[in-house]
Amino acid sequence: MKKLMLAAAVTFAASAYAGEWHTGTTNLCTDCHTMHFSMQHGFAGGAVGTTPAPNGDWMGATGPNNFLLKLPANELCKTCHDGQTFAPDVVTANFNATPTQGRSAGALNEAASATPYESWKGHTLGSTTVPPGFAPARVGLSTTWYDPAGGLECINCHTQHGMAGAYRNLGPRSLGANVPTYVISPTNDATRDVWINIPAGYLANSGSAATFNPYYDSASVSYNRNDRTVGTTTTSNGLDAMCATCHGNFHGGPTDTEISNAQTLGGLDGFIRHPTSGITIGASGAAGYGGHSSLSRYTGAVTKVKVYSDAAGYTDASPGCVSCHKAHGNQNPFGLVFLSRNATSVGEEGGYASGQTQNLMQGYRNLCGQCHSQGN
Amino acid sequence: MTMAILLPMCGEAGNWHRGESLVCSDCHTMHGSQSHAWSGASPVSVTPVPGGDWLTATGPGSKLLKAAPDQLCIACHDGSTSTAPDVVAPVGYVADPAGGAFESTSAPSALGHDLGGTSPVVPPLGKAAVLLTCRSCHDPHGNGNFRNLRPNPSGSQLGAGATVVVDEAVVANGSNPAQVYVASNLAYRSGTSAWCMDCHDAYPDAVAAGTKHPTDRRIEGAAQASWAVWAAVDPTVRVRVESPADPQVPSADDQVFCLSCHKAHGSPNADALIYADRVTMDSTCAQCH
Numbered sequence: 001m002k003k004l005m006l007a008a009a010v011t012f013a014a015s016a017y018a019g020e021w022h023t024g025t026t027n028l029c030t031d032c033h034t035m036h037f038s039m040q041h042g043f044a045g046g047a048v049g050t051t052p053a054p055n056g057d058w059m060g061a062t063g064p065n066n067f068l069l070k071l072p073a074n075e076l077c078k079t080c081h082d083g084q085t086f087a088p089d090v091v092t093a094n095f096n097a098t099p100t101q102g103r104s105a106g107a108l109n110e111a112a113s114a115t116p117y118e119s120w121k122g123h124t125l126g127s128t129t130v131p132p133g134f135a136p137a138r139v140g141l142s143t144t145w146y147d148p149a150g151g152l153e154c155i156n157c158h159t160q161h162g163m164a165g166a167y168r169n170l171g172p173r174s175l176g177a178n179v180p181t182y183v184i185s186p187t188n189d190a191t192r193d194v195w196i197n198i199p200a201g202y203l204a205n206s207g208s209a210a211t212f213n214p215y216y217d218s219a220s221v222s223y224n225r226n227d228r229t230v231g232t233t234t235t236s237n238g239l240d241a242m243c244a245t246c247h248g249n250f251h252g253g254p255t256d257t258e259i260s261n262a263q264t265l266g267g268l269d270g271f272i273r274h275p276t277s278g279i280t281i282g283a284s285g286a287a288g289y290g291g292h293s294s295l296s297r298y299t300g301a302v303t304k305v306k307v308y309s310d311a312a313g314y315t316d317a318s319p320g321c322v323s324c325h326k327a328h329g330n331q332n333p334f335g336l337v338f339l340s341r342n343a344t345s346v347g348e349e350g351g352y353a354s355g356q357t358q359n360l361m362q363g364y365r366n367l368c369g370q371c372h373s374q375g376n
Numbered sequence: 377m378t379m380a381i382l383l384p385m386c387g388e389a390g391n392w393h394r395g396e397s398l399v400c401s402d403c404h405t406m407h408g409s410q411s412h413a414w415s416g417a418s419p420v421s422v423t424p425v426p427g428g429d430w431l432t433a434t435g436p437g438s439k440l441l442k443a444a445p446d447q448l449c450i451a452c453h454d455g456s457t458s459t460a461p462d463v464v465a466p467v468g469y470v471a472d473p474a475g476g477a478f479e480s481t482s483a484p485s486a487l488g489h490d491l492g493g494t495s496p497v498v499p500p501l502g503k504a505a506v507l508l509t510c511r512s513c514h515d516p517h518g519n520g521n522f523r524n525l526r527p528n529p530s531g532s533q534l535g536a537g538a539t540v541v542v543d544e545a546v547v548a549n550g551s552n553p554a555q556v557y558v559a560s561n562l563a564y565r566s567g568t569s570a571w572c573m574d575c576h577d578a579y580p581d582a583v584a585a586g587t588k589h590p591t592d593r594r595i596e597g598a599a600q601a602s603w604a605v606w607a608a609v610d611p612t613v614r615v616r617v618e619s620p621a622d623p624q625v626p627s628a629d630d631q632v633f634c635l636s637c638h639k640a641h642g643s644p645n646a647d648a649l650i651y652a653d654r655v656t657m658d659s660t661c662a663q664c665h
Contacts, residue, residue, distance in 0.1 A: 133409055271439065272440065273408055274407065364401045375395070
């Protein structure tokens with residue numbers, strides 16, 4: 001067995017691709033597909049396991065399945081990404097050692113997930129609920145691109161066959177050039193949407209939490225500001241464009257009618273939903289529409305939520321989806337990040353300051369208080 | 377249930393809607409959407425729930441508010457939420473709330489201040505038009521003042537404004553309005569008349585002309601008032617006075633002030649007047665005269 005594992009590890013290293021897994025040469029057909037849903041022996045002879053093995057040398061226990069999958073789609077993804085040591089765990093509690101500031105996307109849940117990862121604490125695999133704010137046309141997508149009746153699948157957000165240059169293989173492909181891009185380097189590339197601040201040349205599928213944790217650690221990930229218009233919606237980061245494919249009505253800035261009545265209500269007081277783009281924290285007037293927020297308060301925070309910014313001193317910082325929510329979810333309602341600006345520690349749920357009452361109301365205060373000084 | 381237990385514990389000593397008791401989600405919603413309660417229950421309440429775990433059926437609203445500004449305040453303060461003081465008549469949580477009550481939440485009233493105004497009007501004995509809303513007088517984000525009163529309710533920002541100083545024996549904790557918002561809990565020390573006159577700024581001129589009753593004038597030693605009469609008033613019906621030197625009432629520092637005769641929000645009587653015996657204005661006058 002040890003020999004087999006060693007051989008597999010060597011094979012992996014040889015085929016690794018700098019960047020995301022499941023893309024380019026690391027997108028292995030046999031990881032997920034089986035031609036006949038039949039496998040009498042392994043690639044090297046011998047028995048075939050029903051748990052994932054490197055390069056797809058395994059077979060699912062239930063099938064045959066649509067699209068020649070070894071298991072139904074979500075089950076197939078979970079086979080590697082829930083409770084395994086060799087791949088990041090993205091469902092409920094982390095089976096592996098926790099990154100220093102938690103998983104950057106947090107944790108998905110399922111309808112039957114137990115406390116503290118109930119189904120109202122983020123995205124729920126298999127959920128047939130119409131996404132809140134569903135308006136894909138706002139980012140130029142067909143209203144039928146996502147069918148809630150089919151249940152939420154991992155591949156609704158992550159392109160299962162990879163997408164060169166796309167952060168976490170995020171899609172959908174119909175977003176084209178507007179999918180979030182990334183750079184892996186100790187030096188930022190402000191033209192990309194996401195900066196993963198680890199040594200260059202990271203090889204995905206490195207096989208253990210000790211090596212892949214930095215890649216998925218919230219502490220390593222930051223977001224640049226790249227303003228653009230996708231469909232009819234302004235966005236300051238490709239990640240927002242991706243979120244807007246399902247939650248379109250919740251995205252945009254001062255010129256987006258679902259976000260702002262600025263034109264009719266007089267600018268700064270015109271927001272009817274919290275902006276996710278096109279504003280600058282603390283910038284007054286039309287220069288930034290951030291007059292209700294305070295840049296000095298944000299920059300003065302010891303522990304900060306994520307913003308879209310690549311300027312020194314955060315002078316271009318715009319809030320976005322990931323400022324308040326974990327993409328997958330966490331242990332808070334709506335996957336919110338209840339992070340105090342003086343948190344004693346930072347985790348997937350956020351963190352409280354010393355002496356604070358630790359309840360949801362204080363959590364909300366902490367989150368809003370990152371940028372807003374009202375009442376603080 | 378857990379939230380209800382925690383709520384009283386998170387209040388800052390002083391006034392509600394301040395410090396830890398200022399909960400963003402009480403009034404604001406980020407997306408004008410809430411598919412479930414914080415507990416996962418569905419549907420989410422459309423009536424106020426302490427802590428903000430609710431969402432009105434209308435919206436989204438300007439400033440990310442869950443309802444139009446005054447209506448949002450009234451959503452909790454109309455008697456429907458037992459943990460919040462009711463400021464709309466008729467009031468049930470106490471017999472005689474210190475601030476009185478508004479007759480209406482939308483129509484002009486002769487019985488006190490009006491809510492629901494959309495354009496500025498010149499107040500009685502005022503010099504400039506003022507837009508009157510809940511927020512004209514109370515800072516929605518709290519400010520550390522008594523009842524979160526704004527120093528400049530007129531919005532003129534002229535002068536330094538006035539700070540109302542009141543001693544409270546019992547402070548709000550999110551569950552005790554009947555103990556907090558009653559005259560017996562309060563000792564008015566200073567600033568009230570000056571604060572009122574930020575809007576009613578022609579009043580001092582009328583007093584100087586001898587056409588209006590003076591304010592902030594000691595009862596003891598007043599030529600037209602009787603200290604002996606005031607000192608002998610039945611404490612259960614005694615009107616309020618301001619006591620700059622000590623909170624004791626009656627005592628030599630007692631001063632007549634706006635709230636000796638008027639309720640701040642309104643009363644059952646014209647001009648928000650206080651009838652000490654609940655029947656006649658004379659009974660109020662007779663406490664000093």
